Amino acid sequence: MAQTQIEVRLKDLKEHLKKENNILCEVVDKFRELDKIAYKLGYLNPDKQSYALRVSWWPMISVLGTYSAGKSTFINHYLNQPNLQRTGTHAVDDKFSVICFGNNTSTLPAIAIDADPRFPFYQISKDLADIADDTEQRLDAYLQLKICPSEKLQGKILIDSPGFDADNQRSSTLRITQHIVDLSDLVLVFFDARHPEPGAMRDTLEHLVSKNLDRPDSNKFLYILNQMDITAQEDNPEEVVAAWLRALAQTGLVTGRFYRTFNPDVSVELPENVKERLEKKSQTDMQDIHARMEQIGVERSYRVIGMLEHLTKDLEQNIVPQIRCLLQRWKKRVIWTEFSLDVAVIILIGLWFAITDNTWNGTWQQLMGLGNVPLGIIAGFIFIIGLWVHLKIGDMAANKIQKQLQTEVTDEQTRDGLTRAFNKNTGTWNTLFIWFVDQPVGWSNKTQQRLNEILNNVNDYVQKLNNRFTNPSGTSSSKK
Numbered sequence: 001m002a003q004t005q006i007e008v009r010l011k012d013l014k015e016h017l018k019k020e021n022n023i024l025c026e027v028v029d030k031f032r033e034l035d036k037i038a039y040k041l042g043y044l045n046p047d048k049q050s051y052a053l054r055v056s057w058w059p060m061i062s063v064l065g066t067y068s069a070g071k072s073t074f075i076n077h078y079l080n081q082p083n084l085q086r087t088g089t090h091a092v093d094d095k096f097s098v099i100c101f102g103n104n105t106s107t108l109p110a111i112a113i114d115a116d117p118r119f120p121f122y123q124i125s126k127d128l129a130d131i132a133d134d135t136e137q138r139l140d141a142y143l144q145l146k147i148c149p150s151e152k153l154q155g156k157i158l159i160d161s162p163g164f165d166a167d168n169q170r171s172s173t174l175r176i177t178q179h180i181v182d183l184s185d186l187v188l189v190f191f192d193a194r195h196p197e198p199g200a201m202r203d204t205l206e207h208l209v210s211k212n213l214d215r216p217d218s219n220k221f222l223y224i225l226n227q228m229d230i231t232a233q234e235d236n237p238e239e240v241v242a243a244w245l246r247a248l249a250q251t252g253l254v255t256g257r258f259y260r261t262f263n264p265d266v267s268v269e270l271p272e273n274v275k276e277r278l279e280k281k282s283q284t285d286m287q288d289i290h291a292r293m294e295q296i297g298v299e300r301s302y303r304v305i306g307m308l309e310h311l312t313k314d315l316e317q318n319i320v321p322q323i324r325c326l327l328q329r330w331k332k333r334v335i336w337t338e339f340s341l342d343v344a345v346i347i348l349i350g351l352w353f354a355i356t357d358n359t360w361n362g363t364w365q366q367l368m369g370l371g372n373v374p375l376g377i378i379a380g381f382i383f384i385i386g387l388w389v390h391l392k393i394g395d396m397a398a399n400k401i402q403k404q405l406q407t408e409v410t411d412e413q414t415r416d417g418l419t420r421a422f423n424k425n426t427g428t429w430n431t432l433f434i435w436f437v438d439q440p441v442g443w444s445n446k447t448q449q450r451l452n453e454i455l456n457n458v459n460d461y462v463q464k465l466n467n468r469f470t471n472p473s474g475t476s477s478s479k480k
């Protein structure tokens with residue numbers, strides 16, 4: 001049988017994972033088991049959906065900030081690839097670069113991002129094209145994929161961005177930035193110590209600081225004042241830092257992670273009186289930033305497994321009960337409608353007897369007088385009409401509940417899933433045997449058992465990860 005697009009994509013994902021994290025490779029299979037249960041329930045669409053695609057398998061670290069602050073230089077230094085990203089004294093980057101691990105260095109157009117299952121968003125270029133109000137072709141003007149063999153990139157994706165240039169900021173760049181910020185697990189916001197005055201960093205302050213203050217994940221932002229070496233030559237570095245912190249505070253940012261760095265690869269000679277202090281500060285800050293970036297790689301393994309646990313529990317404790325509840329509502333509605341209809345028919349017959357002053361016997365004789373139609377045919381006819389009415393009532397009740405569902409459930413993804421699962425339960429077969437319908441289609445004790453097994457596996461994986469990452473002696477660095 002031909003593989004679905006999802007199967008191809010997940011196979012690709014496993015290939016990539018095999019190279020760097022075999023535990024997560026097994027986890028993909030568990031996601032697939034969960035998928036199968038959800039497909040049987042009708043909650044997920046087997047042609048288009050998979051729980052595995054709701055997870056960002058590769059954490060994303062974005063590097064954003066004012067132009068010429070040293071973002072690209074920082075990335076080159078971190079990856080130990082001096083020529084990966086272009087750097088220069090004037091604004092050089094006009095595109096976002098999505099940088100992934102690969103065996104050789106290459107640059108690919110935006111469309112390649114769609115084909116790479118590592119990217120946390122299925123069909124990201126399409127999403128971004130919508131944001132940018134542009135065609136996919138034009139997206140190449142904003143986005144490119146870079147493949148780089150640095151080991152530091154294993155298990156994560158870096159995004160280098162064009163600097164904020166207040167004069168010619170395209171609105172689409174700002175919107176893509178916001179989208180990237182939303183998707184990122186860590187955001188490094190770069191400022192230029194040569195220009196610590198609020199005017200020079202206005203856009204960065206507005207779009208990367210004040211806008212994100214109230215986010216629940218605001219601790220993923222690190223604020224970095226870079227090029228401290230240059231400013232130390234002419235100004236008092238303490239004053240520069242104070243001015244920068246003041247500008248940040250004016251936007252409302254008072255607590256956060258603030259760093260002051262310069263890049264040792266390109267730094268200028270420091271004045272003797274501040275040399276040691278500045279170097280030490282930059283080094284420790286740089287180490288902290290790098291450690292945080294490494295940590296993101298470790299965290300993602302736990303996050304992915306946490307997601308598997310969350311989705312499994314959600315299916316068992318939330319989705320299935322909701323489907324069951326919809327089913328009961330439908331059943332009740334059908335039974336009550338039929339009961340009311342029966343009562344109405346009895347009343348009508350009663351009235352008919354009263355009005356026509358007929359008796360049972362008289363009516364019976366009249367019926368017999370209808371002709372020579374055998375009794376069996378009359379009974380069969382009534383049975384078929386009854387059945388038709390029953391199916392019709394089942395259909396109408398299902399439509400009504402489906403409509404109610406559209407307003408009751410606000411989350412689009414859940415709503416679509418519940419509607420699909422509910423439809424699967426209201427087919428002809430279930431309507432015919434509605435009295436006996438108890439559990440949702442695709443749900444049984446065996447399914448329950450399989451979900452429990454997945455949850456048990458989650459614990460095993462966490463244990464395996466702990467064994468891999470924790471190091472009782474605390475000597476060697478963690479490896480993904």
Ligand SMILES: Nc1nc2c(ncn2[C@@H]2O[C@H](COP(=O)(O)OP(=O)(O)OP(=O)(O)O)[C@@H](O)[C@H]2O)c(=O)[nH]1
Pocket residue numbers: 066067068069070071072073074086087088089090091092093161162163164226227228229230261262263264266267268
């Ligand atoms: N002295 C010194 N120069 C730096 C430092 N970081 C970057 N530079 C230089 O500053 C210039 C700009 O650096 P880039 O890395 O291109 O800056 P960017 O933020 O990527 O710039 P855009 O992509 O254009 O926004 C380059 O000439 C770098 O060599 C630093 O810490 N100290």
Ligand SMILES: [Mg+2]
Pocket residue numbers: 071072073085086087092093160161162163
């Ligand atoms: Mg750059």
